[in-house]
Amino acid sequence: MSQLPPPGWYPDADTRFQRWWDGLRWTDAVRPLAPSLPVAGPPPTNGLATASLAAGVVAAAVVVLALTLGGGVDPLLALLILVGVGLSVGLGIPALIRAGVLPQHLGRARAVWGICLGAGALLGCVLAVALVFGGTGVDGGTNALGAEECPAAAAA
Secondary structure (H helix, E strand, C coil): CCCCCCCEEEECCCCCEEEEECCCCEEEEEEECCCCCCCCCCCCCCHHHHHHHHHHHHHHHHHHHHHHHHCCCCHHHHHHHHHHHHHHHHHHHHHHHHHHHCHHHCCHHHHHHHHHHHHHHHHHHHHHHHHHHCECCCCCCEECCCCECCHHHHHC
C-alpha cells in the first residue's frame, strides 16, 4: 500500500476552502483559505526628476558648446536653451514636491541638479548674448569678442 499524506489542512476542490485530512480519509471540516500576502507593487519612481535632470544637462551642454565653439548664441540655439531651461525648472519643481512624499525622498537630488543646471544654462545664455551684443562703450568700437560693432558709430 502506498504512503498516505500526514493529517493536515489541504486545498479543497472548492478553491475558497481547505479541507481536513485525518490521515485516512477526508472529513467534513473545512475552513476558508488563509488570506494571501499582499503582492508588492513596483517600486516608486520619480520620472519627473529624471526628465528635469536630462533637460538641464541638454540645456547646459548647448550653452557650453555655444560658448566654446561658436562664441555666441544664435536665436535658434537661444530658443533651444530656453526650452531646456523651461523643462528642467518646470519639471524639477514638481519633482521636488513629489520627492518630499516618496520614501527616502526619491529623486530629490536629480530634481535639484536639474533645476540648478537649468538656472546655470539660463545664466550662460544671458552671458553669451551679452558677449555678442555687449560693447565696450557707446562710441562704437569693438564688442567683448573683438568684433566691430557698428562702422557708422565708429566713424562719428
